[in-house]
Amino acid sequence: MPLARSLSVTSLSGLDDWDEEFDREDAVLFEIAWEVANKVGGIYTVIQTKARLTCEEWGENYFLVGPYMESNVRTQVELIEPCNAALRRTIDKMNSSGCKVYFGRWLIEGSPYVVLLDVGFTAWSLDRWKSELWEKCNIGVPWFDREANDAVLFGFLTAWLLGEYAAQCDEPPHIVAHFHEWLAGLGLVLCRQRQLPVSTIFTTHATLLGRYLCAGNVDFYNNLAEFNVDKEAGDRQIYHRYCLERAACRCAHVFTTVSQITAIEAEHLLKRKPDIVTPNGLNVKKFSAMHEFQNLHAQSKARIQEFVRGHFYGHLDFNLDKTVFLFIAGRYEFSNKGADIFLEALARLNYLLRVNHSEVTVIAFFIMPARTNNFNVETLKGQAVRKQLWDTAQSVKERFGKKLYESLLVGQLPDVSKMLDKEDFTMMKRAIFATQRQCQPPVCTHNMLEDSSDPILNCIRRIGLFNSAQDRVKVIFHPEFLSSTSPLLPMDYEEFVRGCHLGVFPSYYEPWGYTPAECTVMGIPSISTNLSGFGCFMEEHIADPSAYGIYILDRRYRSVDESCNQLTSFLFQFCQQSRRQRIIQRNRTERLSDLLDWRYLGRYYVSARHLALAKAYPDTYIYEPQEPSSAAGFRYPRPASVPPSPAHSLHSSPHHSEAEDEEEPYDEDLEAEKDRVNIRQPYNLPNRNKNQTVGLPEKN
């Protein structure tokens, strides 16, 4: 289900005019990843969402290569005969030589072709292939590392496939092979070692060592240039994997990664600077109705409010219309995801809101899966009490309506004193008594298996946010992925995000960051950092991103305490916005969707393939890198001391506040003009092949 957004009159101009950037002639593209039709992580999402665009560009000459997994094939792949004659001969040859190779269509948008290799079936070749790997590259693989063993088998099978395909072609082919991550990277090394006619690209979505170092409480970014990478990998017993990754990186014609921050990481940990940054995109579907996303926001928000009514029964002493919903979501990595700094900022925000006597209440949701044994009884009871109150109100309303009807039938005005009888009052009193509560609303919705050692709960205990009446910041920890069938909060993840006001992702380690990107496409503002790929990308493409609801926290050049203060400031500013200002900001956020569409970001992949072809086949292809003009259509951000335009200082007078709203009309044309000024336009890719530049000097 692709994320949906509405059609905007101010969509970035020029994107729809994009067409083929260079003549691929007879080139064929293979994309190789362990995650092809095999969902084990985020790379699956990248490849799956990108497939439609790649199919449109390469058509019948695009083949994804992955492992054969019976359960995946049964649900995701339609097995067919290859239509490409050379590939058919290749697969037949391999199958008659002791392999099991399958061909089919992956049943996703774009319906790309897949070539699936049965790795387990060739396990008997593992030792022979390890011998060859040792002989050619001096890399060994421990016998007990099953994942690395799979990487060896997959790598040799992939190289076999590509070599056989090249041999089966009637004319010398131009093959582009794009390898994702170390699990597929050995195939690349073997292609180069065997001098196959293949132009190779290696993409790391996050370095192996980087994730380990960040998880190990090492001061990662400040020490990035000083790591002895061989020693660090060896000490953590991932040296052989690290060698496979670095070998692929070194051998590739073109090396790419997903963001500027991972480019820096790769340069230090893999000792090669990426040639091109290839950000991750999304498939964005346009709504037929304008601003439909705002309606969806209102609907989803109402459902969250219902949950809140149940969760805070007996303590519902705040105005839901003046409540702001924040959330953080993702894998449970307490410090890498920035949950630690978020909780600290919430404590400081609570203090600010209290001393300013703010009417705003903040509810912060933590959606991070952890081990639990069931729902918290108190939490379920809350929803039950809310439902009971609703039923009571409906019952009283029904009886009242009936009496009103009967009274009118006999031609009399109703006697107000008789419309509610004694029984009704008793029922309502009993319902109200049921809402009395001795304990605070629970912080956690489930019973945690490791309650006493859970980092989030321990941090909450330390900062003292227990959902008490005087606190303006409430916390709800939901240690499970959201589900539309949940008895507690029956919403799927997308619905929940749409109902929130702000996503908070102050990540310390986030190679790309799909969650803030998804927020943007849904028109929900978000906080990212300059240590996440998404944050780097937005900072580079938008002047004054916070005006567009993209707050970028500086965790790279500031200390933890300074970053926390900055985060607190972002949150406080956001809480000061009026409803109208939030609506305007969401409009601006949603207009950034085109920036994140694969239709735009896919160009970087086109560029990478073109560069690879030029390096491998210099007689046929030429690549002229064209640096984006830094002056054209781009303005430097305003100083940090100037607040974003949607925000303004607090006014205690309600009348003055309303008057302030009137002074900021929403003008579509003016907004479009601002977009053109603030958002960097895409650059043009080189558009020539070698054959067309005979008379020009060679520049590559």
Added chain:
Amino acid sequence: MAETQAFVTLATTDAYSMGCIVVGKSLRRHGTSRKIVVMVSPNVSRSARLALEDIFDEVFVVDVLDSKDKAHLAWLGRPELGVTFTKLHCWTLTQYSKCVFLDADTLVLCNVDELFEYEELSAAPDPGWPDCFNTGVFVFRPSLNTHTQILEHAAQHGSFDGGDQGLLNTFFNDWAVKDIRKHLPFVYNLTASAVYTYLPAFQQYGHHAKIVHFLGGTKPWHLPYDPQAANESSFRDYSKNFEQFINLWWVEYYSQRQTRAKMEDNNEEYKRLHSLQSAQQFVPPQTHHSPPQSQKKSIEAQHTEQTPLQDLSLDSLTISSSKKPEETNILFDALSAVETEEALVVSPSSEHTEPEADEDSAGATGEAAAAEAEQEDLQHRLMWEAGHIDYMGKDAFDNIKKKLDLFLD
């Protein structure tokens, strides 16, 4: 005790050695009173052999026998089974009077020592063609004579399926009709195919299974083991009823964790042993150089007692300039002993042997150097595969990079 009997299994790859580990451990778990031995082919890694040595009474290295019968194997769809001829070496284990062979892809569920009551050749029917016996489990008597006959039979008639099963079924071609007592009950070789072809029988008799055989291209070590997901997982070649056996296999496999510490100790011991062997390999070349020196020593010994010490000191100095101190000490001791013997033997006719010594010396030096380099490289790779990588030294990535640069443009 006059006659020793043994269970035998075989590993031709590191992956199959995982299976052997489970075979060995499951036999031990159920208290077999017989020996358990494993045959490994030379390409099985040192680390895998060490793991096997922890479990088995004996580990025999045997040469690979490959039928190279690609046509027949293609019909079967299992080209990798050509190496199963290696199994035929089990008839050479004549130190045992009777043996039971178990394929590496079997799992023993209870004590099965009663199999030794059967005679050669006893086996269970193959589910695909019940008049053929399945060679995953069989009883045999080791005999060099039988071994020779089987190999001759293979040379003359080959194997109708390209693997060991086709060969042994034609060699013991009267199994189907002659003596019913040589037909093992099916529960000694329970295969997955039986489960989906005759499910009611599995329901009736399956709980009596004694040995499970994971027949087919997919082996337990190819399948993921996740206790919590056991109820949800699906297997390509196995039905749902067989899942419990897969999980049992993994439980047995992972119970080996306790022996990992032993493996590391064995590695340390292996290092020292290898170091000593390397030192000893220097002895033969040096020996051939000794005749001239020993002659001098013999003559000078007659005059003064100081002279021999001086000569020894000179040899020591020469050696120490090219070798590490530890190896020098070991080498010096060995060399000294050999020189003493040489002096006694050679002195009467020293002049006549000098030219021959030089020639032998040159050839031996080159040969020893090549052998040593090869052995060192193999040992180096095996250290990687055992997880002991010299990442700050010779295995630094810069060295790997140099190797990669050889084939980069």
